[in-house]
Amino acid sequence: MKRWTILVSLALGLAGCAATVDGVAQPVDPTRVAGLEIADGPSGLKPGVLDAGLPVVGGDGGEIDRLAANAVADVQRYWREHLPATFEREFRPLATLVSYDSAGRDRVVCGAPTAGLVNAFYCAGPDVVAWDRGELLPSLNDSLGPAAVMAVLAHEIGHAVQFRLGLPAASPSIVKEQQADCYTGAYFRWVAEGRSPMFQVSTGRGLNEVLTALFRIRDSAGVAFDDDGAHGNAFDRVSAFQFGFTDGPARCAKIDEREIEGRSTQVGSGSAAENVRLDDRRALADLTTSLRQAFRLAATPPTLTTGAACGVTAEDALASYCSESNQINLDLDGLVRIGTPPRRGRQGGIGDFAAFAEVASRYTLAVQQEGGFRLDGPVAAQRTACLTGFWASTLVDGRALTLSPGDLDEAIAEMLTRNSLIAADVRGRTLPAGFARVAAFRDGFFSGTQETCGEKYRA
Structure with missing residues (x-):
């Protein structure tokens, strides 16, 4: 204050x-979330689901890589259905998935050294989604639950969707990031409705895990929405997620710099x-x-x-x-x-x-x-x-x-x-x-x- x-x-x-x-x-x-009944059941992979078997470059075949690859498969299934239905575009699957250990042997992924890179990211040119299996995904899974890991991968594939829809590469970072948050919300609505054959998420505790993950990876105080690399503060990122969850992917594509400027609570600077x-x-x-x-x-x-x-x-x-x-x-x-x-x-x-x-x-x-x-x-x-x-x-x-x-x-x-x-x-x-x-x-x-x-x- x-x-x-x-x-x-x-x-x-x-x-x-x-x-x-x-x-x-x-x-x-008050008993519903965006029209869905509030429930506190389990979130994550459904019991008895078989692995999707997507190839992962550099993976160790462990629990985290399996969870991440299955999440990618599920999000891609969503977009195979909704990209044509919403935008009249066919969804092309990602070219490559890459797993690395930020605390392990240094590698180069999309031109970036992985030593100490506690992150997940999308590279448009080679069409790659990469994630840190050493610290980022395990810490989210252990402290919040699998829904948080699903959210990270859904966000990165949201960037792949932007690339397929032709969002200009020069678009401000805040537009790219909040569109991706919004696309993440649209995917989670599909899961919450019980339409995913692989994953489930509760509208109570499960969505809390997702929103808490967005809170943890928010911009720090003092970052303005028009700064290079801005993702949004927690208030604005959660808002974007809720837009997608409530209104679907068409709403997400409408997020642009003017729209963000009109509602952003992140326009100030300073600590x-x-x-x-x-x-x-x-x-x-x-x-x-x-x-x-x-x-x-x-x-x-x-x-x-x-x-x-x-x-x-x-x-x-x-x-x-x-x-x-x-x-x-x-x-x-x-x-x-x-x-x-x-x-x-x-x-x-x-x-x-x-x-x-x-x-x-x-x-x-x-x-x-x-x-x-x-x-x-x-x-x-x-x-x-x-x-x-x-x-x-x-x-x-x-x-x-x-x-x-x-x-x-x-x-x-x-x-x-x-x-x-x-x-x-x-x-x-x-x-x-x-x-x-x-x-x-x-x-x-x-x-x-x-x-x-x-x-x-x-x-």
Whole structure:
């Protein structure tokens, strides 16, 4: 967080995928993700599936190479069906797959030495997809699960699709990368619908693995979207993935520099601001001021206190709204922990914006109560995420708080945790799918008005 200079530009006219009829936003079913039922089954290869048997240059025949080659085969199967159906182009399979060990013997792939190259990439000229079986794919598989590995390979084949569709090689990096993220989302929709003969992915935990992978490989704070090599921050990359998942590959081809410029939250430069602790009296005062500036309540606004939590059933709820006393009770020690950014080799939380947004989410419950909405249940959790996103959009120059690079990525990270409070009802019960949490937050951020949240997320 910062208390000066705006570093994020807002394009309030782009609300994403909200459906409207006669100008009224249609309510979103909290039990579904982009129309699919939320489920938490297994993700990865289906039981009993035989290996596709694709040749892999340099591979060791191990588990990771088999997983990667099977993922490539599955993504190519998707594109053999959808490239002709969507773009009237035949899909030509990749010429070569290459596996290497970034910690092993140095090789040269597509002109790049592989020593220390913890990466996966596509080379357009020789039509090659290559991956690091030594560190990158094993670390993703071990820490997140096979869906994260599938996402990496689907992204790289997304670049191959661009090449086949004739996207100019001189196109900005951000266009190439976010189109590939979007194509990845389109592929995962196909898998989530049960159409893949090889892989499965759950719309709950499985998609969380994918979104977390996008978070991990985001651009660092301070990289602008028009910088050479820019991929996008986590907020924008997840948005692109969700466009593809919700609307399909035709939507992905529409991503261009102008479209990205209109919705990007990554236009600033400079490093992330110094972390602000919520146990600082001025920080709490600034947060309270920002909430009162965003939401004009007719009744007395709620006060922030360090009293005991009330009404919550979720574990580890660090803030709670008490409607009878009109107070937001804070666990300041816990909020400071989650507000401490992680550092290499040290334990940490997420970052200051995550902590600020958790408190803001409890404030929105007072806003909802004044509007006559129910405060419990999954619809209330959706509406809370949406209103918290709207509050974030008001943190512009001249206000008590302003967004700095990395803040919205911290919101993404918080919403992908097991007990996200940004997308939780008054009892601290969070929406079951990270995909739905992020979508609701983004709706509020780009809405330009808090009324959108009440219209779209209503019981």
